[in-house]
Amino acid sequence: KAGVTQTPRYLIKTRGQQVTLSCSPISGHRSVSWYQQTPGQGLQFLFEYFSETQRNKGNFPGRFSGRQFSNSRSEMNVSTLELGDSALYLCASTPKIQGGETQYFGPGTRLLVL
Amino acid sequence: GENVEQHPSTLSVQEGDSAVIKCTYSDSASNYFPWYKQELGKRPQLIIDIRSNVGEKKDQRIAVTLNKTAKHFSLHITETQPEDSAVYFCAASIPGTNDYKLSFGAGTTVTVRA
Numbered sequence: 469k470a471g472v473t474q475t476p477r478y479l480i481k482t483r484g485q486q487v488t489l490s491c492s493p494i495s496g497h498r499s500v501s502w503y504q505q506t507p508g509q510g511l512q513f514l515f516e517y518f519s520e521t522q523r524n525k526g527n528f529p530g531r532f533s534g535r536q537f538s539n540s541r542s543e544m545n546v547s548t549l550e551l552g553d554s555a556l557y558l559c560a561s562t563p564k565i566q567g568g569e570t571q572y573f574g575p576g577t578r579l580l581v582l
Numbered sequence: 583g584e585n586v587e588q589h590p591s592t593l594s595v596q597e598g599d600s601a602v603i604k605c606t607y608s609d610s611a612s613n614y615f616p617w618y619k620q621e622l623g624k625r626p627q628l629i630i631d632i633r634s635n636v637g638e639k640k641d642q643r644i645a646v647t648l649n650k651t652a653k654h655f656s657l658h659i660t661e662t663q664p665e666d667s668a669v670y671f672c673a674a675s676i677p678g679t680n681d682y683k684l685s686f687g688a689g690t691t692v693t694v695r696a
Binding site: 501503509510511512513516524558569570571572573574575576 | 614616618624625626627628631671673683684685686687688689
């Protein structure tokens with residue numbers, strides 16, 4: 469099976485703009501989680517979607533939002549970008565409904581906000 | 583929420599020696615503990631995981647131990663090799679709103695000296 473894919477891989481934006489990132493999970497995986505990775509903060513959980521519904525949410529401001537489509541592909545959106553939003557954004561997919569299963573990560577989208 | 587603490591933040595070992603990374607978690611309901619390895623510029627990849635009904639698991643040179651009473655788990659790498667140099671993350675799955683979510687430690691940068 470193909471792995472988790474993310475687009476775009478690199479992105480440069482300016483403060484105040486908004487950005488949309490895309491994640492395609494492994495075929496058959498219904499759960500998609502998003503993480504923000506920065507050198508100082510490690511992997512921070514953003515949110516998780518299953519069957520087009522957000523099931524869990526991390527401690528990020530409302531500028532960060534997401535959605536999931538019927539084919540399990542997911543997008544995340546960041547509005548009114550700030551310099552501190554510069555990070556590697558990773559998505560991960562999981563096959564099963566219940567927790568405790570392996571999360572498979574995509575290559576990430578590296579966002580730079582100028 | 584769950585707080586996963588990981589120590590040390592950096593670890594330098596001589597090739598052939600062992601490396602040990604320790605993590606603690608706060609939520610006794612956590613039931614799944616994966617370890618991920620992230621090489622420079624690459625995505626995190628699962629290297630080993632353990633569930634709460636098991637105390638130890640081994641896969642070749644890698645082993646993980648879990649102490650539920652003390653709420654800590656450790657990664658052991660024996661006979662380290664240069665290709666073991668990477669950032670290692672521990673994680674614990676904790677009950678979320680509708681399901682479990684992964685909470686990650688801050689990471690340990692392991693450098694294996696030749």
